[in-house]
Amino acid sequence: MDVIKGNLVFSKSLNELVIRENAYIAFDDKGIEGIYDSFPSHLKDANLTDYGNALILPSFCDMHLHAPQYPMLGIGMDLPLIDWLNTYTFPTEAHFADKEVARRVYSVLAKELIKKGTTRVAMFSSLHTDATIILMEELEKAGVVGYVGKVNMDRNGGVNLQETTEESINETIRFIKESKKFKHLKPIITPRFTPSCTNELMEALGRIARDYNLPIQSHLSENVGEIAWVKELHPDTTNYYESYEKYGLWNSRTLMAHCVHSNEKELSAIKDAGVAVVHCPSSNENLTSGYARVRKMLDMGITVYLGSDIAGGDHLSMFDNVAAAIRASKARMKMDEDNTPFLNVEEAFYLATTAPASFFGDKTFEKGAPLHAIVLTDDNLPTVRKLSVKERFERAIYRQEENAIKAVYSENKRVL
Amino acid sequence: MDVIKGNLVFSKSLNELVIRENAYIAFDDKGIEGIYDSFPSHLKDANLTDYGNALILPSFCDMHLHAPQYPMLGIGMDLPLIDWLNTYTFPTEAHFADKEVARRVYSVLAKELIKKGTTRVAMFSSLHTDATIILMEELEKAGVVGYVGKVNMDRNGGVNLQETTEESINETIRFIKESKKFKHLKPIITPRFTPSCTNELMEALGRIARDYNLPIQSHLSENVGEIAWVKELHPDTTNYYESYEKYGLWNSRTLMAHCVHSNEKELSAIKDAGVAVVHCPSSNENLTSGYARVRKMLDMGITVYLGSDIAGGDHLSMFDNVAAAIRASKARMKMDEDNTPFLNVEEAFYLATTAPASFFGDKTFEKGAPLHAIVLTDDNLPTVRKLSVKERFERAIYRQEENAIKAVYSENKRVL
Numbered sequence: 001m002d003v004i005k006g007n008l009v010f011s012k013s014l015n016e017l018v019i020r021e022n023a024y025i026a027f028d029d030k031g032i033e034g035i036y037d038s039f040p041s042h043l044k045d046a047n048l049t050d051y052g053n054a055l056i057l058p059s060f061c062d063m064h065l066h067a068p069q070y071p072m073l074g075i076g077m078d079l080p081l082i083d084w085l086n087t088y089t090f091p092t093e094a095h096f097a098d099k100e101v102a103r104r105v106y107s108v109l110a111k112e113l114i115k116k117g118t119t120r121v122a123m124f125s126s127l128h129t130d131a132t133i134i135l136m137e138e139l140e141k142a143g144v145v146g147y148v149g150k151v152n153m154d155r156n157g158g159v160n161l162q163e164t165t166e167e168s169i170n171e172t173i174r175f176i177k178e179s180k181k182f183k184h185l186k187p188i189i190t191p192r193f194t195p196s197c198t199n200e201l202m203e204a205l206g207r208i209a210r211d212y213n214l215p216i217q218s219h220l221s222e223n224v225g226e227i228a229w230v231k232e233l234h235p236d237t238t239n240y241y242e243s244y245e246k247y248g249l250w251n252s253r254t255l256m257a258h259c260v261h262s263n264e265k266e267l268s269a270i271k272d273a274g275v276a277v278v279h280c281p282s283s284n285e286n287l288t289s290g291y292a293r294v295r296k297m298l299d300m301g302i303t304v305y306l307g308s309d310i311a312g313g314d315h316l317s318m319f320d321n322v323a324a325a326i327r328a329s330k331a332r333m334k335m336d337e338d339n340t341p342f343l344n345v346e347e348a349f350y351l352a353t354t355a356p357a358s359f360f361g362d363k364t365f366e367k368g369a370p371l372h373a374i375v376l377t378d379d380n381l382p383t384v385r386k387l388s389v390k391e392r393f394e395r396a397i398y399r400q401e402e403n404a405i406k407a408v409y410s411e412n413k414r415v416l
Numbered sequence: 417m418d419v420i421k422g423n424l425v426f427s428k429s430l431n432e433l434v435i436r437e438n439a440y441i442a443f444d445d446k447g448i449e450g451i452y453d454s455f456p457s458h459l460k461d462a463n464l465t466d467y468g469n470a471l472i473l474p475s476f477c478d479m480h481l482h483a484p485q486y487p488m489l490g491i492g493m494d495l496p497l498i499d500w501l502n503t504y505t506f507p508t509e510a511h512f513a514d515k516e517v518a519r520r521v522y523s524v525l526a527k528e529l530i531k532k533g534t535t536r537v538a539m540f541s542s543l544h545t546d547a548t549i550i551l552m553e554e555l556e557k558a559g560v561v562g563y564v565g566k567v568n569m570d571r572n573g574g575v576n577l578q579e580t581t582e583e584s585i586n587e588t589i590r591f592i593k594e595s596k597k598f599k600h601l602k603p604i605i606t607p608r609f610t611p612s613c614t615n616e617l618m619e620a621l622g623r624i625a626r627d628y629n630l631p632i633q634s635h636l637s638e639n640v641g642e643i644a645w646v647k648e649l650h651p652d653t654t655n656y657y658e659s660y661e662k663y664g665l666w667n668s669r670t671l672m673a674h675c676v677h678s679n680e681k682e683l684s685a686i687k688d689a690g691v692a693v694v695h696c697p698s699s700n701e702n703l704t705s706g707y708a709r710v711r712k713m714l715d716m717g718i719t720v721y722l723g724s725d726i727a728g729g730d731h732l733s734m735f736d737n738v739a740a741a742i743r744a745s746k747a748r749m750k751m752d753e754d755n756t757p758f759l760n761v762e763e764a765f766y767l768a769t770t771a772p773a774s775f776f777g778d779k780t781f782e783k784g785a786p787l788h789a790i791v792l793t794d795d796n797l798p799t800v801r802k803l804s805v806k807e808r809f810e811r812a813i814y815r816q817e818e819n820a821i822k823a824v825y826s827e828n829k830r831v832l
Contacts, residue, residue, distance in 0.1 A: 071800045074814030075807050077742070078760050095800035105798045288746050288758070314739070314814040323730070326493070330704050331747045342704070344494050382521045384487045384511035391491050398490030398730040402818050 001028050001043055004409075006051035006375060008035070009393045010058045010365045011350035014298065018365075019389050024048075025056070027371045029412050034367050051375050051406070055392060058364045059119040059372040059408060060318035061146070061356035064217070064257040064278040064307025067135050068093045068102075068126040070109045073311045077286045081223040081312075084287055086158060089311070093126040093151075094160040102131035103138070109316075110135075110142035116317040117374040119410035120360055121146040122217055122255055122278070122307075124190055127153055127163055129171045133178050136185045143408075143415030146360065149190025149217055150175040154201045168197075169204045176212055184411060187212075188255075193219040194230045194243040206248030215253035215359075217278075218244060221266060222258035223289045239266045241275075250275060255359070257307060258283075259297070260290040267300060276303040276359065279351065281328035282321055283312030291332040294325070295340050298347075305356040306348070322348045322397050345394045375407040376400065417444050417459055420825075422467035422791060424451070425809045426474050426781045427766035430714065434781075435805050440464075441472070443787045445828050450783050467791050467822070471808060474780045475535040475788040475824060476734035477562070477772035480633070480673040480694040480723025483551050484509045484518075484542040486525045489727045493702045497639040500703055500728070502574060508727075509542040509567075510576040518547035519554070525732075526551075526558035532733040533790040535826035536776055537562040538633055538671055538694070538723075540606055543569055543579055545587045549594050552601045559824075559831030562776065565606025565633055566591040570617045584613075585620045592628055600827060603628075604671075609635040610646045610659040622664030631669035631775075633694075634660060637682060638674035639705045655682045657691075666691060671775070673723055674699075675713070676706040683716060692719040692775065695767065697744035698737055699728030707748040710741070711756050714763075721772040722764070738764045738813050761810045791823035792816065 004027075008020040026033040026043050034040065039048070069089060076088035095101050113121070121139070125132035125148055132150040139148065150172060154165045163171065172189070179187045189209040191197045197205070209216050221227055221240050234243045241262075244250045252274030259277045262270065270277060279292050297304050307313070308321050315321060322345070329342040343351075354364040363369040378392055380401050387395070396404070408416035420443075424436040442449040442459050450456065455464070485505060492504035511517050529537070537555070541548035541564055548566040555564070566588060570581045579587065588605070595603045605625040607613045613621070625632050637643055637656050650659045657678075660666045668690030675693045678686065686693060695708050713720050723729075724737050731737060738761070745758040759767075770780040779785040794808055796817050803811070812820075824832035 071798045073797075074811040075803070077810070077814065092800055101800055105800065108798045285743050285746060288750065290750060291747075327701050330701060331707075331750075334704065334706060334747075335751055342494075381489075382487045382524045384508055384517055384521065387491070394493070395490040398493065 001026055001033060001046035003039070003043060003046045003048045004051060004056065004375070005048065006054045006056040007389045008056050008365060009389060011346060011354040014347055014350050017346040021389055025365070025371065027412055031368055031370045031412060032366065035365060053379065054406060055376045055378070055389070055396060057374045057376065057393070058353040058357070059117050059374045059410065060352050061120040061305065062113070062118045062308050062318055063122045063255060063305040063356050063359070064280055065121065065310045066124045067106060067109055068096045068131070069311035071105055073316070074314050077314065079287070080225065081287050081289060082225055090158045090161045096126040096128050096131040097160070099130050099134060102128070102134040106135045106138040110138040110144055112316055113144050114142050114408050114410070114416050115405065117405055117408055118318055119144060119372045119408065119415070120356070122188060122359070123148045124151055124217070125149060127151045127161065127168070129175045129178070132175055136179060136182050140182055140185055143410040143413065145184035145411050147186050147188035147215060147217070149188040151190050151192050152201060152205060153192045153196035154198050156195050165198055165201050168201055172205070172208055176208070176214070187214060189214050189216045189249070191218050191249065193226070194240065195226070195233060202247040202249065210248060215255070216249050217255040218249070218257070220256040220259050221261045222284070223287070224261060227261060239263065239269070241266050241269050245269070255305070257309065258289065258292065260284055260292045267297065267302065271300050271302050274303070276305055278305050278307040279325060280307045280309035280313060281324040282314055283309035285324070285328060286314060287312050291328050291335060293332060294329055294343060303355065304351055305359065306352040318352050319397055319400065322352050325351065345397055349397065371409045371412045373409040374405055376404050377406050378404060417442055417449060417462035419455070419459060419462045419464045420467060420472065420791070421464065422470045422472040423805045424472050424781060425805060427762060427770040430763055430766050433762040437805055441781070441787065443828055447784055447786045447828060448782065451781060469795065470822060471792045471794070471805070471812060473790045473792065473809070474769040474773070475533050475790045475826065476768050477536040477721065478529070478534045478724050478734055479538045479671060479721040479772050479775070480696055481537065481726045482540045483522060483525055484512045484547070485727035487521055489732070490730050493730065495703070496641065497703050497705060498641055505727070506574045506577045512542040512544045512547040513576065515546050515550060518544070518550040522551045522554040526554040526560055528732055529560050530558050530824050530826070530832050531821065533821055533824055534734055535560060535788045535824065535831070536772070538604060538775070539564045540633070541566055543567045543577065543584070545591045545594070548591055552595060552598050556598055556601055559826040559829065561600035561827050563602050563604035563631060563633070565604040567606050567608050568617060568621060569608045569612035570614050572611050581614055581617045584617055588621070588624055592624070592630070603630060605630050605632045605665070607634050607665065609642070610656065611642070611649060618663040618665065626664060631671070632665050633671040634665070634673070636672040636675050637677045638700070639703070640677060643677055655679065655685070657682050657685050661685070671721070673725065674705065674708065676700055676708045683713065683718065687716050687718050690719070692721055694721050694723040695741060696723045696725035696729060697740040698730055699725035701740070701744060702730060703728050707744050707751060709748060710745055710759060719771065720767055721775065722768040734768050735813055735816065738768050741767065761813055765813065787825045787828045789825040790821055792820050793822050794820060
């Protein structure tokens, strides 16, 4: 049994932030044994790591990001979605046909995720099966757990980044079978977005998701040009989401990134199906997609998670993306001029920690849950008075000194 | 004579970004001797530092920031301006009556500025003269140059943060005299903002600025509540700016932070007087002040600079603030729905480098100008193809690996 000690800060729900100062978390390889306010006498033989005055937060879940776009992080931010995809993104992803490129880039990405405190992901790879398996190998080695999807795209991909329908189906099945070797990483069905997949492919993917009992991830209503394009491709639909729904790609294990422009009907369909929205504020700002109505979604009872969406987003760190969610929500408030309250720090933090943990079937900082945690120090930041743990937590979201993250735990193991 | 070699990227004007690959800058303690595409033979005895493939950028000017708010960076971001001032800011600034607090905080701040590549500033201190002199000592020691203002506030300051009118005037004169000892730091007249200064004090400050031939900095039209308050305090004015103008605090050496809500008349008055607007996008987002019409200002020929405005802003690094200016400009475009083009990377960079350098009387990367530069490496960031210097420059704005800044030069001296 191991025990770590520090100042715990975590969300029980959207509005309930729990702070337990100088508390002890006992855990072993089966998960958290208990959380205590003083060192538990029945654990006297346990191995204690005392992190002193440090903050111990749940580590982050990044519920939407594109691994092969990592090398272009921070480039090409002056274009809207479709132009950005064709000019920068697709040519970059095409390089991942080369397994050496995949190994080199993904080994860096996996370590960076851990270094920044992200231990669980729902991630897009490229369409390349081999590169996707390499990505999963590197994530597993670094200690990142979660879902990875081989991307499907059998139309509108451009030079060197398109499969035939048959290839796409066969490679998806090969990908699912090969990914059985991983302990902590699982496959997820990943049609890139409706314009990238023929109806035949969509139908096959719906069937595969059902046959193999797999979750699904894609993009929805990110950009007005994209929405108009989907409408052209599916003239029988009134809303973008129907292009997923009609192929069995719309259920309570579906993640849909963005939903910036989802109207009342689409939001109701999201709610009714139990689809989770992955809000990607940094990406939506950069590509001028718009500002999602997150408060409205939450008020409707829709499940919302956060995603960095690199490389539409420009920061891998979920600390930055939590701050971006608050900022985007303030912009939304200014636009609507209706004083809808913006997301506060603990609400945005919840969307990146406790909320998405449930997608993996996990509770957060509870007996029986796996330990996913960040240990963060801030002793070197100057203060003029003693800050409360709550204030230190808020400051940690907005700023940290370099190397403030002293330890990261993933799936009950220290990985940094 | 010293010579540094690398890939130069700098702005000649708003729309002209100059890239000189593998170029040489020769300089001595009088400034830049010349910039060359090959090593100049007449300088064969000079001391060459070859930075290889690194980028060499002009270092940043931060034209609006509050030094005593540094300890609260990233705290209290959920309140609008006036509540935020009273709840967090004024109590924090009050601590700077203590010289030890000032020494401890300002020594960290000064070093952090250099570490992040900011070498010139126009900075607010608190109302405390002694702490202000300590701030200037620490900036000079670290290698930061520019203007620092002892803040004036003889009303509405709250507990422990207010002077009498007489004290404020006398201390301003003491501050000006004591600051003569600095080689690279100069005083600037700094009425906090109209609600903080009685008419009598404003009048005296206008006189002092004239008598001592000093520039002026303050805040203008940041927040709608603030603007209404100024109107109440000065019922004879139609616009906020008049409360400065009528006391001789409105001229071509005046810096006005924010101008988020300045109307046509105020913008014209800014233009006509040659006042420079300091745009503080991060602060304006955090405190929900709004989104300044920067494109419109630039089109009118108004001088615009950038400021981090810590601690309304949450990042000291001007790389982050350049990215914030682009982002805020995209939000402005979305709000106006008029397709006004947003600021691109080189435009926003210009506002933080070449534009504000002229406030200090300096050119940028030209013969005769003082050398202010950042040397930045990015070799450890993964790529899938050779990036152009322009792309590397864009990526540097949005992201850097830790410790990417390898050297900083300020006023012809290497300071990092």
